[in-house]
Amino acid sequence: MTYSQKVLMRISRLGSLFFLFLLLASGLPALSQDSNSAAPPAVPDSATVSQAPGSSPPANPASFNEVVDRVIQREHVFLAQMRHMRPMVETYLQDLKSDSDGNSIPTKDQYFLGRLEMTEGPEDVSFVGRPGFGHRMLDKLTSVYSLKFLPLGFAQMVLLDTDFQKKYYKFTFVRREFLGEIRCLVIDVVPREGSGTGRFLGRMWVEDQDYNVVRFNGTYYPHPRTSYYLHFDSWRLNLQPGMWLPAYIYSEESDLKYRLGKALHYKAQTRLWGYDLKGLGKNEEFTQILVDSPQSVKDQSEAAADATPVVAQRMWERQAEDNAVDRLQKGGLVAPSGEVDKVLQTVVTNLLVTNNIDLQSDVHCRVLLTAPLESFTIGHTIVVSRGLLDVLPDEASLAMVLAHELSHIVLGHPFDTKLAFNDRLSFRDEESFQRLDFRRRAADEEAADTKAVELLKNSPYKDKLGTAGLFLKALELRAPALPNLIRPHLGNGVAAGKSVRMSTLLASAPQLEQRRTDQIAALPLGGRIKLDPWSDRVELAKAKPVPLISAREKMPFEVTPFFPYLTRFSTAGPDRVALTAPDRK
Numbered sequence: 001m002t003y004s005q006k007v008l009m010r011i012s013r014l015g016s017l018f019f020l021f022l023l024l025a026s027g028l029p030a031l032s033q034d035s036n037s038a039a040p041p042a043v044p045d046s047a048t049v050s051q052a053p054g055s056s057p058p059a060n061p062a063s064f065n066e067v068v069d070r071v072i073q074r075e076h077v078f079l080a081q082m083r084h085m086r087p088m089v090e091t092y093l094q095d096l097k098s099d100s101d102g103n104s105i106p107t108k109d110q111y112f113l114g115r116l117e118m119t120e121g122p123e124d125v126s127f128v129g130r131p132g133f134g135h136r137m138l139d140k141l142t143s144v145y146s147l148k149f150l151p152l153g154f155a156q157m158v159l160l161d162t163d164f165q166k167k168y169y170k171f172t173f174v175r176r177e178f179l180g181e182i183r184c185l186v187i188d189v190v191p192r193e194g195s196g197t198g199r200f201l202g203r204m205w206v207e208d209q210d211y212n213v214v215r216f217n218g219t220y221y222p223h224p225r226t227s228y229y230l231h232f233d234s235w236r237l238n239l240q241p242g243m244w245l246p247a248y249i250y251s252e253e254s255d256l257k258y259r260l261g262k263a264l265h266y267k268a269q270t271r272l273w274g275y276d277l278k279g280l281g282k283n284e285e286f287t288q289i290l291v292d293s294p295q296s297v298k299d300q301s302e303a304a305a306d307a308t309p310v311v312a313q314r315m316w317e318r319q320a321e322d323n324a325v326d327r328l329q330k331g332g333l334v335a336p337s338g339e340v341d342k343v344l345q346t347v348v349t350n351l352l353v354t355n356n357i358d359l360q361s362d363v364h365c366r367v368l369l370t371a372p373l374e375s376f377t378i379g380h381t382i383v384v385s386r387g388l389l390d391v392l393p394d395e396a397s398l399a400m401v402l403a404h405e406l407s408h409i410v411l412g413h414p415f416d417t418k419l420a421f422n423d424r425l426s427f428r429d430e431e432s433f434q435r436l437d438f439r440r441r442a443a444d445e446e447a448a449d450t451k452a453v454e455l456l457k458n459s460p461y462k463d464k465l466g467t468a469g470l471f472l473k474a475l476e477l478r479a480p481a482l483p484n485l486i487r488p489h490l491g492n493g494v495a496a497g498k499s500v501r502m503s504t505l506l507a508s509a510p511q512l513e514q515r516r517t518d519q520i521a522a523l524p525l526g527g528r529i530k531l532d533p534w535s536d537r538v539e540l541a542k543a544k545p546v547p548l549i550s551a552r553e554k555m556p557f558e559v560t561p562f563f564p565y566l567t568r569f570s571t572a573g574p575d576r577v578a579l580t581a582p583d584r585k
C-alpha cells in the first residue's frame with residue numbers, strides 16, 4: 001500500500017466528505033485495484049476499454065477495473081456537489097388498475113412538490129403542506145403509503161448509493177451504447193453478499209470521458225424485513241461543466257406484493273429543477289424584491305409628470321403584478337420569460353385583434369413549472385402550468401385556456417394589490433402556496449367562461465372548438481380519478497367537482513371515442529414542454545408526432561417513462577435540454 005493510500009484510508013474514517021475533498025485537492029488517481037479493501041475485479045482485464053479522447057486528467061484508465069475506480073470517485077464528487085444544491089423536486093404518481101381490456105388506467109394519484117436537501121442525506125421540504133415522500137416525513141404517512149414509499153421515497157432515487165464503494169459490489173461490463181449523443185459504458189452492478197441492505201442492484205450508464213454516471217436503472221437490495229424498495233430509472237443531465245445532475249426519475253411497479261393479497265401497481269414521474277436559484281441558499285431564504293422594476297420605471301416616464309388617479313391605480317396594480325411574478329420566478333415556480341411565453345402571447349394577440357379589444361397595455365404570459373393543471377391571472381399576466389400545456393392537444397384548446405384568463409382581464413375582474421407592499425413577499429419558498437393566492441370568486445369564473453366563448457367565436461379558432469370541447473370531455477371523464485392533477489395550488493382549477501371550465505363547449509364537441517387511435521382528446525404529461533433544470537427555462541419540445549399503434553398509447557393525462565436525449569454541456573444555447581419521451585401532437 002502506498003503512502004497516499006494510507007493517508008486516504010485514515011482520513012476516510014473522519015467522514016466521506018473529508019475523504020472526498022482530499023481526493024479532489026490532491027488530484028490523485030483513484031484508489032488502485034489492489035488496495036486490500038477492494039473486491040477482486042468482476043471482469044477480467046480482457047474487458048479493457050479503449051482510451052477515450054478528450055478525457056480530463058488523471059490519465060485514461062487502462063482497464064475496466066480502473067474505470068470502476070474512476071466511476072466511484074466521480075460518484076463521490078457528485079455527492080459532494082449535491083450537498084450544495086437545493087433543487088425543486090416534484091413527484092407525481094398514478095395508481096393503476098387494469099380495465100376490462102386489460103389496459104392499465106389510473107384510479108387515483110399522489111402529488112408532492114418540495115425542495116431537496118442533501119446535507120444529511122436526502123430529505124425534502126414540502127411546498128404542498130402534505131407529507132412528502134422523504135424519510136423525515138415517514139412517520140406521519142398513513143399505513144398504506146408508508147409501505148409504498150419506504151425507505152427514503154423518490155428523493156432517494158437521485159442517489160446510487162450514499163456509501164458507494166468497490167468492496168460492496170460486483171461490476172460487470174456489458175457493452176458500449178449511445179444515450180443521445182453521449183457514448184456510454186454500460187455496467188451491471190450487483191451488491192456483494194453481506195454488504196448491508198439498500199445497496200443498488202441494476203445497471204448503470206457511464207459517459208466515457210470523465211466517467212460520470214448518467215443513468216442508473218434498477219432498485220435497492222436487499223430490502224429490510226418490513227419494507228420494500230421500488231424500481232426506478234434515474235437520469236442525470238450535463239447541466240454545467242463537469243456536473244451531471246439528477247433531472248428525471250421514472251418509477252413503476254406492476255405487481256409488488258407488500259401485504260397479504262395486496263399488490264402495488266403505479267407509475268410515477270419525478271422531476272428536478274431550480275438548481276441555479278441564486279440567493280436561495282440556507283442563509284438567504286428570505287427574498288427581497290425591488291420595488292422599481294424596469295417596467296414600472298418606463299410606465300412612469302410615459303405618464304407625463306404626475307400620474308392621474310387612474311394611472312396611479314394602474315401603476316399600483318402593475319407593481320403588485322411584477323412583485324408577484326418575480327417572487328414566483330425566484331422561488332423556482334415560474335420559468336423566466338422566454339420562447340414559450342411568446343407562443344402563448346401570439347394566441348392572446350389573435351384573440352384580442354379579432355375581437356377589436358384594446359387593453360392599452362400588453363398582456364404577458366408565463367409558465368408555472370409544476371404539473372397540476374391550472375391557470376390564473378396576476379394583473380395582466382396570464383400564468384399557465386407546464387402540466388396543462390403538456391396535455392392540451394392543439395392550439396384551439398390552448399386558445400380556450402387563454403381566452404378564459406384573458407376574459408378576467410377584459411372584464412376588469414378585481415386584483416388584490418396587497419402584493420404591492422414588499423413585506424408581503426418575504427416568506428420562505430415552501431410557503432408560496434399558502435402566501436400567494438390568485439383564485440377567483442365563482443361568479444367571476446362563470447362570467448369569464450361566458451366571455452371566453454364569445455371571444456373564441458370571433459377568433460381564428462372558431463371552427464376548431466370541437467377539439468377544445470373534446471379535451472374538456474376527456475378531462476371530465478378522468479378528473480374523478482386524478483384529484484391531485486386537477487387540484488390547483490395558486491389559481492382556479494380547470495375542473496372542480498363535477499363541472500369543468502367552459503362547459504358550454506361540451507355540447508358542440510364530438511363524441512369521445514376512447515378506442516379510436518386518430519381521436520386525440522388529451523396528451524400524456526411531459527410531451528410538450530422541455531425544462532432546463534439548471535436555469536428553469538422552458539421551450540417547446542421538438543419531438544415529431546408518431547402514429548399510434550393502439551388506443552393504449554393515447555394515455556391521456558398519464559405519466560410515461562423518460563428517455564431524454566443526452567448531450568454534453570455547451571454554452572451554445574437551450575438546445576442542450578433533453579427531451580422527455582417522444583410524443584405526438
Ligand SMILES: [Zn+2]
Pocket residue numbers: 404405408440444445448492
Ligand atoms: Zn378563471
